[in-house]
Amino acid sequence: MITPPAYTDSSGTDNTGTSPLVLPGKRMVLGADRPMPLDGGGQLGPFTVAYQTYGTLNADKSNAILVCHALTGDQYVADRHPITGKPGWWEMLVGPGKPVDTDRFFVICSNVIGGCMGSTGPHDVNPATGQPYAIDFPVITIGDMVRAQTLLIDALGIDQLFCVIGGSMGGMQVLQWAVAHPERVFAAVPIATAARHSAQNIAFHEVGRQAIMADPDWRDGAYQRADTNPARGLAVARMAAHITYLSEAALHRKFGRNLQSRQAITFGFDADFQVESYLRYQGASFVDRFDANSYLYITRAMDYFDLAAEHGGQLAQAFRVNGRGTPVRFCLASFSSDWLFPTSESRAVVHALNAVAANVSFVEIETDKGHDAFLLDEPEFHQVMRGFINGCADHRGLKRRV
Amino acid sequence: MITPPAYTDSSGTDNTGTSPLVLPGKRMVLGADRPMPLDGGGQLGPFTVAYQTYGTLNADKSNAILVCHALTGDQYVADRHPITGKPGWWEMLVGPGKPVDTDRFFVICSNVIGGCMGSTGPHDVNPATGQPYAIDFPVITIGDMVRAQTLLIDALGIDQLFCVIGGSMGGMQVLQWAVAHPERVFAAVPIATAARHSAQNIAFHEVGRQAIMADPDWRDGAYQRADTNPARGLAVARMAAHITYLSEAALHRKFGRNLQSRQAITFGFDADFQVESYLRYQGASFVDRFDANSYLYITRAMDYFDLAAEHGGQLAQAFRVNGRGTPVRFCLASFSSDWLFPTSESRAVVHALNAVAANVSFVEIETDKGHDAFLLDEPEFHQVMRGFINGCADHRGLKRRV
Incomplete structure (x- = not known):
């Protein structure tokens, strides 16, 4: 491991002068x-x-x-x-x-x-x-x-x-x-x-951003002050993005039209298909580790590249x-x-x-x-x-x- | 034009018997x-x-x-x-x-x-x-x-x-x-x-449904009774779906990285790129003519096919x-x-x-x-x-x- 440079201070409190x-x-x-x-x-x-x-x-x-x-x-x-x-x-x-x-x-x-x-x-x-x-x-x-x-x-x-x-x-x-x-x-x-x-990639990012901003808990970005969290919007953003990270063939191989239970479809809006359950999990677990505004900023940086x-x-x-x-x-x-x-x-x-x-x-x-x-x-x-x-x-x- | 069958009634009020x-x-x-x-x-x-x-x-x-x-x-x-x-x-x-x-x-x-x-x-x-x-x-x-x-x-x-x-x-x-x-x-x-x-198509539909259901104005589907409308969620659903209706090449040809104004990027979250503005328009205009619950039901019918x-x-x-x-x-x-x-x-x-x-x-x-x-x-x-x-x-x- 490196030795911290001599000019640094590990206390985290004394940030004086011109040094990191x-x-x-x-x-x-x-x-x-x-x-x-x-x-x-x-x-x-x-x-x-x-x-x-x-x-x-x-x-x-x-x-x-x-x-x-x-x-x-x-x-x-x-x-x-x-x-x-x-x-x-x-x-x-x-x-x-x-x-x-x-x-x-x-x-x-x-x-x-x-x-x-x-x-x-x-x-x-x-x-x-x-x-x-x-x-x-x-x-x-x-x-x-x-x-x-x-x-x-x-x-x-x-x-x-x-x-x-x-x-x-x-x-x-x-x-x-x-x-x-x-x-x-x-x-x-x-x-x-x-x-x-690309235009398509900007488009997918824009969908994600709009999903976050559409969440009333986003509060024009000031959700920390309001003690809310646009978790639903961020989860939707993640779900949409996640599809783009996989190929159609991989989704077919991993999930196809397999059902969650071994029984038949339920004629409802629960996650009948494994691919739905997988996506919901991806969305739900993402919000535990990621900040919605960071998602806006980082996607924007990519769009501008x-x-x-x-x-x-x-x-x-x-x-x-x-x-x-x-x-x-x-x-x-x-x-x-x-x-x-x-x-x-x-x-x-x-x-x-x-x-x-x-x-x-x-x-x-x-x-x-x-x-x-x-x-x-x-x-x-x-x-x-x-x-x-x-x-x-x-x-x-x-x-x-x- | 066809002649209405003899057994029909154009008044719309008398729905008797066994006839449409x-x-x-x-x-x-x-x-x-x-x-x-x-x-x-x-x-x-x-x-x-x-x-x-x-x-x-x-x-x-x-x-x-x-x-x-x-x-x-x-x-x-x-x-x-x-x-x-x-x-x-x-x-x-x-x-x-x-x-x-x-x-x-x-x-x-x-x-x-x-x-x-x-x-x-x-x-x-x-x-x-x-x-x-x-x-x-x-x-x-x-x-x-x-x-x-x-x-x-x-x-x-x-x-x-x-x-x-x-x-x-x-x-x-x-x-x-x-x-x-x-x-x-x-x-x-x-x-x-x-x-x-396909699994990928089910996945995209699920994103759309989750966007609608994530909108608090969806009210577990009972938005008419609550006099609300999950328009933001439905717009996001439409935006995500709309990308899938076009090819990457078509998006590139129509929009590429063209900016909305002739000036430079704004370093913000407004629609800098034409493709963003286009998608937002697709979402906003769709909600004027489509019902969010219908979107849930019809996408589900397709998934089940x-x-x-x-x-x-x-x-x-x-x-x-x-x-x-x-x-x-x-x-x-x-x-x-x-x-x-x-x-x-x-x-x-x-x-x-x-x-x-x-x-x-x-x-x-x-x-x-x-x-x-x-x-x-x-x-x-x-x-x-x-x-x-x-x-x-x-x-x-x-x-x-x-």
Whole structure:
């Protein structure tokens, strides 16, 4: 584990001067000396970033892998989630001897800003008012999330990340890292993602937001003050989103038209079909661990993501560094049955990287598991990850074990 | 136009004896003498079926085409909708000189039972209580919808329909007609439909129902008595469903990431993107013309639809009549970009029909318009419809004009 930098203070009370502050439970206060500028024009600071680490940072701090989490993910990549008690969301990929081998690499994952697992978000107190931000929290972007991560990496004393890896919204952050900070990223692994959010994906997000905002308990966002919780709206949002994470084939394989009981249909509105019961469970359990306003903010950040737009509409331009192709080594992966971030979106990134003669490999994994495949047991995918990461690490001269 | 049968009474007040009663505005009271049995075990009667007709019924009543409407459709196939003021929903296909030519055919379309455009549904008064049925209305099936249609056709004195045609849930009714009443259907045209509702489609319907039931104004279904309306929940349900009616390509072509204003994104939760504004409009306008409980009942009827289940799990068995293949002539159409009722679902029906050596033709129309293509300007589709219907009509010996 890393030693906290000398300038930090674990008491969590004395946030003086120009230095970040390490709070108990791996939370870092950043932007205290100089607020962090936001893409929307405002600024944020001081703010907290909550993070987890796995493995050991080597002496020259060259073996760090930043894992970026997806929309409803968090920093608990490879250890038990403090609310749900479930294993980390990427334990199949990250751990000792795993494709992202914590015997070799120092893995960091931080909760995105706007989130609700310890990093500053709309549920936190706005120092200007003494009340929760709610929807006075500034609308943030993928760029802002990455900006906050750069401050964390700075505070950890890491100049260059060996690798940035993530799926879905995590993949957007990977792309943003590579484009905004090519000198700080040795290798980038964007998985099941896109360089911009599609109209269909914006549409699904808008349905989720409208479901939350339609819940009278949302109270124009100020539900904490009203001591209410738009849990019904958030559950509906989650149910709609969850369908998009699976493929039609996976739903058919897992549930088909199977009934909850072995008896016949009940001619009513209870959950006759297993797929209904499953969805209801997904909605009900989600509200225990997620904040409705965070859902609004993070979906909005994804909707706004459009790498090419910031580069004259030419995605390839995003990957040009000083007139040449980016030095970052890329490995992209998509899943054949993913209709939320279909392979064509990954191909568009690959084509742009090819156009600047960047170092890129790409694999489409054959699976019926849909978008969620990146979180599931997909041996071919894990093998590709292991091969690419270890190959890059050898090239970078990293030891097999720290 | 047909002459009302001698035994009907247009006053709408004298519902005596064993005969149906024609109400003004093309509403027929049915099941007064003998309630109609329902698949769920209960019965319904007397009940009203509201319908529209176009063209003229010929002397031997052999030129009738029954159009079956989809989930949120109604009987206003080819004339102005009384609430929205918009043209009929299938005017491209039905009218004088159109593929379903009202100069040659007598076209009937009735609002499904459970609906909210004049046929008896959950918003109507339960004679047993004097209060709106709300969720005391019996849960109905596609079979029940068709059973009500057979009573209407009986009342109109029609022994055999020349053709039954419909898309989506309308196509389910077409299949049900052909299977349950093969002797009363000369030709059947199921469009963009399936012999059973898939797990993914059940899942999307369940999201819609949960959105409605999550709205506190739903009041456990008794919103009419409470003088409330779960409009927010119903709008969210419609928004989610509407995405499934379009293809990703169509959403990209129509909206892409275009902004509402020509200016930049607003960093807020207003509808920045055109696709958001479009969806919000779809939700808001839908609630003006549709009843939330009807939405629950009709989606449930679709979920329950499974033709094979009633025939030992063998779809082909559904198309066997007296040990031989059904005499009904079929023409199926699907649309290449329809992911709600994909071509594979139509193919499954075609394979079952082939297995009993039935008379079937099938076409997949290449289009990027998704499921809604059956309602839109698709010249190849319309040409196929015209060819099949006129060919069958010639074979049936129907005159070119009544």
